[in-house]
Amino acid sequence: GAVVSQHPSWVICKSGTSVKIECRSLDFQATTMFWYRQFPKQSLMLMATSNEGSKATYEQGVEKDKFLINHASLTLSTLTVTSAHPEDSSFYICSARPPLVTASTDTQYFGPGTRLTVL
Amino acid sequence: QKEVEQNSGPLSVPEGAIASLNCTYSDRGSQSFFWYRQYSGKSPELIMSIYSNGDKEDGRFTAQLNKASQYVSLLIRDSQPSDSATYLCAVNGRGSTLGRLYFGRGTQLTVWP
Numbered sequence: 568g569a570v571v572s573q574h575p576s577w578v579i580c581k582s583g584t585s586v587k588i589e590c591r592s593l594d595f596q597a598t599t600m601f602w603y604r605q606f607p608k609q610s611l612m613l614m615a616t617s618n619e620g621s622k623a624t625y626e627q628g629v630e631k632d633k634f635l636i637n638h639a640s641l642t643l644s645t646l647t648v649t650s651a652h653p654e655d656s657s658f659y660i661c662s663a664r665p666p667l668v669t670a671s672t673d674t675q676y677f678g679p680g681t682r683l684t685v686l
Numbered sequence: 687q688k689e690v691e692q693n694s695g696p697l698s699v700p701e702g703a704i705a706s707l708n709c710t711y712s713d714r715g716s717q718s719f720f721w722y723r724q725y726s727g728k729s730p731e732l733i734m735s736i737y738s739n740g741d742k743e744d745g746r747f748t749a750q751l752n753k754a755s756q757y758v759s760l761l762i763r764d765s766q767p768s769d770s771a772t773y774l775c776a777v778n779g780r781g782s783t784l785g786r787l788y789f790g791r792g793t794q795l796t797v798w799p
Contacts, residue, residue: 599785601786601787609791610774610789610790610791610792611730611774611789613786613787616785616786658727658729660729660730662787664785673718673778673784673785674720674732674735675720675732675785675787676732677722677729677730677731677732678729679728679729680728680729
């Protein structure tokens, strides 16, 4: 169990276009999903926390108007990179957290990631 | 700001040896700790979680937690070349940040045949 999928797995787009990435929890309901970005040879950087039915919480320095996050259901969150530029090229990874957990059972499962290349 | 520190490595061990990965964290009240394995070009994969002091074993992996020392480690016994990856230590937030993971920078492990 605990499978998280992402689509697409990779995408190449032209500068100035928008790209939407989907994150789905396949066998559990995720009240909270997280979006990360990872540049080569660097650690994960949390971009935002997405709670179902409410606005996402963005980390400091992440432009919320550029990285639009929607978490409309308990199994789906989307990240839209608007007006993408080459510096947005990165590996975008989502993770999902099952509900009704306590501090001693909390776990997070990662999707396979989406590699974005902006030309 | 919660900090998670890992020995950056790279760590290189021969096949069959024990690989020891270490992690310290700054928030004494942290309660959930995780080790993720990340192969190059792939997303992190959860391999161990530990919530109470002591050892937790799962196959060739043993996680050790010492909350008094704010220290968590991962031992990989009988290391295999397929274990070569970056290992990320993560600590869960608490209170208003419960569910948010704080990651170390990772330790790159190479197991040579």
